Amino acid sequence: MPLPPPPPPRAEVHAVTPGSPAARAGVTPGWRLVAVAGAEIPDVLAYRRELARGEVRLDLEAPDGTPTSFEVAWEDPGLEFADPIFDGIRTCANKCEFCYVHQMPQGFRKSLYMMDDDFRTSFLYGSFVTLTNLAEGDVRRILDEHLSPLYVSVHTADEDLRSDMMKWWSSKVQDPASTRIRDMIERLEPIDLYTQMVLLPGRNDGDAMESTLAYLASRPNVQAVAAVPVGLTDHRTNLPDLRTYTAEEADDVVRRVEAIQRRMLETRGTRFVFLSDEFYLLAGRPLPPREAYEGFPMLENGVGMVRDFLDGPLPDLPARLPTPRRVLLATGTLFAPVLERAVEPLRAIDGLEIEVRAVTNRTFGAVTTVAGLLAGRDLLLAIRPEEADVLLLSPNVVKYGTDLLLDDRSLGDLRTDLRMDVELGGTTLADLARTVLGDAGRAVTPQFGFSTHAVKEAAKQH
């Protein structure tokens, strides 16, 4: 039996600019864009491309099905869309042995289980994609529309090893050529690529990592590589046996990468490969200085986040607080020792009691040590009601644009349950110090930019 045709793209209008052509045509939020210049539009990128042609007709439909059309000529129609992808987010064709979605416990919001792998969100938001689900038409579109830069999960340039690590489903791969990473990088030569390698001990690190980096460094369109250690949880039922890095193994990665960085600095004028903070923390090594991150191009991948947090002058610290204040700083077990040392100058302030609490992740398992994957229940298990006046959390524990933690508990829920104020602490030590001192009420920007990717980016893999 033939498959039913795909549903039409859902380009739902979220807002209409007052006085714009769309407003004059009577379009209001909730309407749907049906076509531009007579053609269905899959996403906001194609929408912008069509508008750039100059004179175009837009067809829209009200929620009750009433159609309307209007024309624009080199003019913004005044439409804002609820979602930039109209025809549904593309999902991945892989079954990576280290996939974070596969090792998530049940019961979280649906978006956290979404295995998105869409080159359009890579261009729009910087989310990492594997390219294995691209059809020939997608590659042509990336090139024709110059969707640059893209963010690509390479993991290894050894084709056999990549296939073994990522285990793509042949039924989901639209074009086998897309699974050959070297061919894809070379075909996409006009497109700047920021790449990442999720490193697994004894698998794609060591000499294999060095060969991959040598290959990537030979490609002019590869701008940088972020190397992050595999993140694991305790929920790996029926999944390959993987383990995390030991201190010695992490040290070996740092040593090899730093040697490559020195060579690359001489030959290409950039360190080119950057390690996520976890490698330095695991190896017990000092973090590189600020300049070694070259403007933090991969900050959201956990590369340089700790250095960025620590640097910068502290505000003037008072000798004493007008009213005594007990402040609890809760974070993941990996970052807690760094934070403990960083807040040392604040301990001299009279009237300020400050404690750093390393919170064990009971939701994903103690093996998950980053702050961004702590759920509300982990905090409730680690903190007693009223034991402080204020609890400060890492800004990346909440979903972008909301105050909801991974398990949909809100900061308000925590305030009620813990009977204390609960705030987000700040993305720099200076910000955190101001909040500790009571300069609350500032807007704090979450560190991870794209909501459905927050968990994967917090886990630094995809």
Ligand code: SF4
């Ligand atoms: S890690 Fe990403 S690409 Fe790999 S299986 Fe999971 S969602 Fe798909």
